[in-house]
Amino acid sequence: MKADPRGVLTGIHFIDGDHACCEGALAAGARFAAGYPITPSTEVVERFASRVPTVGGSFIQMEDELAASITLQGGVWGGAKAFTVTSGPGFSLMMEHIGYAAMTETPCVFVDVQRGGPSTGLPTLPAQADMMQARWGSHGDYEIIALCPNSPQECFDLTIKAFNLAEEFRVPVMFMMDEVVGHMTEKVVIPSADEIEVTPRKHTRKSVEDYLAYGTNGDMVPEMAHAGEGYKFHITGLTHDERGYPNMTPQTQDKLVKRLQNKVRAAADRICLFEEDRLEGADVVVVSYGITSRVAQRAIDLARDRGLRVGKLRLITAWPFPDKKIAELASQIKAFVVPELNLGQMVREVERAAAGLAKTIAVPHAGGGVHNPDEILNAIVEASR
């Protein structure tokens, strides 16, 4: 369905990534957010607090991230599209509730504007060191989807995508920004509402008698109901059966957890978005995401000027990881070069998926700034030998 025009600030803007993300959320139909301040993410909800009273909906600043991360889920079950924003230390606090969202299949978006870590780290400086945490941060087996914008424009466009994926698959979606993308100001074009495609909540049409909170019609994603509609359903974080009732047996566990995994993995081809350029005939492919992809572009251009055959694969979806694409490339190229603002996270995935068919060269960075393009260029040159 089309976006609700009341939330769409159509026009050409000059805003930073944080602000663009907020506009994306509003355009996607988010009408509830619960937040807690943390640099460099706070502007997202500050803008939401300022905008939402004239759009419809509400914002509440909670007493901590533990509260924010579950209050937004109460908002979802009350009928709204909802999200929260945070950075490293808050992301860590939110982990239990990310798991709760995964287990209860609560569609929602968690925005992490990554900064230097670990711990308090570098509150005002970038990093990309929460990528593995986004995937594995909560306990137990579950799947999430993670998106990595590399510009304020993408902060707008991909936030809408994040909400749409959350509703389609009933998962928490991790929106992995970084401090530079969040605080860089660029042109952001917001189209008119009828040009924006928005995925509605998968609300049940079944009668009260027939509805099962976690009944699946073979498509792995159950239909939802909201509190207050008379369905009198039960939701729990305990391992549960199709009725939503706790059923703590290995059989129920197997069935439930595998479905939670498969509902995303089976659609991985459709979910995985990446930007590719001149992969055909490349010797080296640079795999990057977020702000690093823009620095990497410079390095790729310099390498191509030297006559090197360098392809580019920019991850827009980091999770699920595009295993197939990497495996396919690995059989055709010499090496992957993977620059990241961390000491080696997504590079491990590249290496795993490449299965030894191509070399994988990491270009790590402890965070606090962006790479010098020469660091990446040197790695490309090395890899091309």
Next chain:
Amino acid sequence: MIVLLGLGDQVAKGRVSIVVERCKACGFCVEFCPTHVLALSSAFNSKGYHPPHVVHPEKCSGCDLCGMYCPDFAIYGTKAAEARIAESKTDEAKPAKPAGGTQ
């Protein structure tokens, strides 16, 4: 699943209904019945608990304190008038299950 263990006669103002299989023999109903209608029986339910039984049906007022105290939702009292309305809805009298029997 309801076993009727005591039907008041013309004098009793109420009667008790007991869901034997839910009872865990905590003794609240026996203790807090204001007119001491109940006692724990020597029968067993399938979990091995002694459910209560009615020893003084004529004293039951239908106050439902037993029902309010019961943590297992295994007993409740109703006023006889309600019971008579319920009776009039049945087409014919059905035989009661044996007292103290399991379901």
Next chain:
Amino acid sequence: MNVLDETVNPVEPFLRTDRMPHIWCPGCGIGTTVNSFARALIESKVDLDSLALVSGIGCTGRVAGYVKLDSFHTTHGRAIPFATGLKLANPKLNVVVYSGDGDLSAIGGNHLIHAARRNIDLKVICVNNLIYAMTGGQTAPTTPGHATTSTNPYGTFEPAFNLPHLLDASGAVYVARWTTFHVRQLSRSISEAFQKKGFSFIEVISPCPTLYQRRNKMGDGLDTMKYYKEKSKIKHGAPTSEVGLTLNGEIIVGKFVDRDRPDYQSMMRAQYVESLGDRYVEEPAECACSDC
């Protein structure tokens, strides 16, 4: 004349009967509180379709799974923020939080005081069995001094929270305490809470015969109920600073706080109307579904 009984236990329509019998121990008082709750719902004529019940983790947390309502069994300590989200997204909901003393006042303590401060319109029923029961009987912030628990095997030595005092100080508009002996008074308090807008907190002292009572040689559930009957003193309006509990001591019960102040959503609305006037849009234009 014997007939098959066609009367129904008043609590029965509120139960997920396909999940009976429940897991609570013999002599545990949680089920007793549910009876009072059910009768309060009947008495107050609350619309069950717009009632949501949220619980945390623990023995009392299991209430959510046994009541036939829109019910949410959330994470430990976080029932109140979840309930806040429900209420803000759908202000027409009547939201009850039903959870235990450890869940609400230890891990959930921060959320408890902030929700009371904000006067979020929630009805909180706190079943206080003075222990962490589900996990095997550890010390809770409400465990009276010198009690024996699994994490204080030589006796506790910490002062316990006086929950009515804490909630009074935090700004709750309705604060009451009963025990599981006071079934009718508890029901009445819950009904009164449903008539109020704002943060209501009702503490119910309840036995945990398997752990708290057994480890402290206090008998079983019935012995504890008799103790409640004997040692409770009803003191409506008592200063909350004076209602702390001690091991085997007197239990002051009653309605301690009943005051009025605007609830969170009224204050939010008033502020936005004042600042934004006509520009304020209160309800979302449409909910998340494409058709409602």
